[in-house]
Amino acid sequence: MSEKQPSVLSRRGALGAGGAALIALVVRPAHATTQTMHEAIQHFTGGAAVKPGRVTMDIPPLVENGNSVPLTITVDSPMTEADFVRAIAVFNERNPQPNVGTFHLNARSGRAFVSTRIRLGDSQIITAIAQMSDGSLWSGTAELVVTLPACVEN
Amino acid sequence: MTAFPTARLSVVAVVCSFATAVAAQTTDGRRSGFLDMSPQSQALQKDDTANPAMLWVLDGEALWNAKAGRADKSCADCHQDAAVNMQGVAARYPAFSAEHNRPLDLQGRINACRETRQQATPFAPESKELLALSAYIGKQSRGMPIAPPNDPRLAPFRARGEALYKQRIGQLNFSCANCHDDNAGQKLASAVIPQGHPTGYPLYRLEWQNLGSLQRRFRGCLVGVRAEPFAYGSEEYVELELFLMSRAKGMPVETPAARP
Amino acid sequence: MARALINVPPKAKRGEVIEIKTLISHPMETGYRPKGDGSFYPRDIIHKFVCTLNGEEIFRADLYPAIAANPFISFTTVARESGLLMFSWIDDRGEAQMESAKLVVE
Numbered sequence: 401m402s403e404k405q406p407s408v409l410s411r412r413g414a415l416g417a418g419g420a421a422l423i424a425l426v427v428r429p430a431h432a433t434t435q436t437m438h439e440a441i442q443h444f445t446g447g448a449a450v451k452p453g454r455v456t457m458d459i460p461p462l463v464e465n466g467n468s469v470p471l472t473i474t475v476d477s478p479m480t481e482a483d484f485v486r487a488i489a490v491f492n493e494r495n496p497q498p499n500v501g502t503f504h505l506n507a508r509s510g511r512a513f514v515s516t517r518i519r520l521g522d523s524q525i526i527t528a529i530a531q532m533s534d535g536s537l538w539s540g541t542a543e544l545v546v547t548l549p550a551c552v553e554n
Numbered sequence: 555m556t557a558f559p560t561a562r563l564s565v566v567a568v569v570c571s572f573a574t575a576v577a578a579q580t581t582d583g584r585r586s587g588f589l590d591m592s593p594q595s596q597a598l599q600k601d602d603t604a605n606p607a608m609l610w611v612l613d614g615e616a617l618w619n620a621k622a623g624r625a626d627k628s629c630a631d632c633h634q635d636a637a638v639n640m641q642g643v644a645a646r647y648p649a650f651s652a653e654h655n656r657p658l659d660l661q662g663r664i665n666a667c668r669e670t671r672q673q674a675t676p677f678a679p680e681s682k683e684l685l686a687l688s689a690y691i692g693k694q695s696r697g698m699p700i701a702p703p704n705d706p707r708l709a710p711f712r713a714r715g716e717a718l719y720k721q722r723i724g725q726l727n728f729s730c731a732n733c734h735d736d737n738a739g740q741k742l743a744s745a746v747i748p749q750g751h752p753t754g755y756p757l758y759r760l761e762w763q764n765l766g767s768l769q770r771r772f773r774g775c776l777v778g779v780r781a782e783p784f785a786y787g788s789e790e791y792v793e794l795e796l797f798l799m800s801r802a803k804g805m806p807v808e809t810p811a812a813r814p
Numbered sequence: 815m816a817r818a819l820i821n822v823p824p825k826a827k828r829g830e831v832i833e834i835k836t837l838i839s840h841p842m843e844t845g846y847r848p849k850g851d852g853s854f855y856p857r858d859i860i861h862k863f864v865c866t867l868n869g870e871e872i873f874r875a876d877l878y879p880a881i882a883a884n885p886f887i888s889f890t891t892v893a894r895e896s897g898l899l900m901f902s903w904i905d906d907r908g909e910a911q912m913e914s915a916k917l918v919v920e
Binding site for chain 3: 495
């Protein structure tokens with residue numbers, strides 16, 4: 401069956417207390433679109449050009465549970481005083497909001513590396529943009545399949 | 555988040571990450587749910603510096619040492635060092651309680667001690683405190699084989715647990731055995747059906763974004779087959795756990811585990 | 815008081831790049847989780863995380879609801895001097911939790 405099944409394991413509310421045959425309506429909030437994601441990216445980049453490359457996202461392509469997805473980002477950079485990554489901003493296109501996190505590094509960071517766990521509300525592409533000390537911007541993407549999403553169910 | 559006024563010297567935690575001794579697959583084909591999850595979730599369970607369950611373990615350690623109740627006693631006052639005296643305890647629970655004339659699970663035992671020895675109010679089911687203490691005590695058995703006690707008084711309760719495991723229930727009319735014996739390894743809505751060995755409870759479940767007990771998991775399954783779940787603390791849950799621990803005999807304890 | 819777990823290598827050689835791991839207990843309530851009645855649990859997240867060494871910022875993160883509950887953040891820094899690492903997590907109410915750890919560099 402190709403349509404997404406709600407997780408039977410998490411529908412605790414479905415039985416309903418009053419005995420009425422309540423179908424728990426999942427009210428889906430408006431979610432980010434590729435459009436709002438691009439707006440959020442613009443806000444970060446100030447409209448400057450972004451080149452694809454140098455940014456690697458280590459994240460499982462098939463997500464076991466959207467509530468907690470490990471993400472490690474590394475950027476190809478010498479991380480010296482002369483040439484380092486100032487910030488890495490992560491964006492998504494289908495969660496309720498387009499931003500995921502913005503990580504501020506510096507010349508003393510040693511490696512352009514950050515690791516965290518994120519929520520994914522749907523199958524989608526996520527984008528990480530690295531801002532370098534010389535102002536240049538580089539990006540990387542990851543395409544993910546999410547069958548048990550975050551943000552939607554209790 | 556409540557205000558915390560001052561910085562304090564924190565737990566500069568574990569120096570090395572723990573590789574839990576998860577043998578996980580026995581020679582008779584029994585396998586832990588650990589093997590059915592993604593490499594990322596397995597890595598999460600094995601890393602004490604990243605597994606959120608460890609936050610509860612730390613809280614449990616604090617509770618172990620905190621005086622409580624009218625008796626103003628801590629667990630440590632009677633049991634001293636948990637790392638020594640709680641070793642193997644979780645591995646042999648549920649155990650028969652002569653006081654109650656029935657088996658108690660670990661949480662029941664903790665609350666019984668709280669009530670009778672500390673003269674304190676028992677912790678609510680699924681409360682942070684009860685989960686934290688169970689996780690802390692459970693962790694002291696990590697790596698040890700599950701060792702159900704050879705206690706004849708447990709036999710009738712275990713038999714009832716086995717009967718419940720095999721009984722079709724709910725609107726969907728499934729028994730635990732239908733999924734966890736007959737269809738283990740197959741998929742249910744993109745997730746692999748595990749054999750259902752309770753090797754790692756309480757555990758951090760990504761689905762819950764929280765630590766939860768075996769009873770919470772039972773309730774999830776009961777709702778899943780559209781049955782009315784038993785209340786927390788019901789004897790049915792203890793009997794079912796008693797049977798399941800028997801079924802998992804010899805498999806290593808993984809508490810506090812992670813699961814998707 | 816939210817429980818935090820910080821992992822810093824006990825000793826580092828001067829110039830070595832060390833990894834610092836942090837984990838804190840927090841539901842990171844997104845604001846999009848539905849209650850039974852159609853309304854949503856209000857947003858309540860940690861939105862900022864800062865780490866300083868001897869008072870100087872070595873890492874900072876702006877967090878959004880898309881960061882998972884019980885936030886785990888790991889980053890690196892070059893071990894230059896021994897000192898006190900301070901970690902701050904600031905939530906939507908502006909309240910901060912602070913933890914510290916010693917860094918020994920030889």
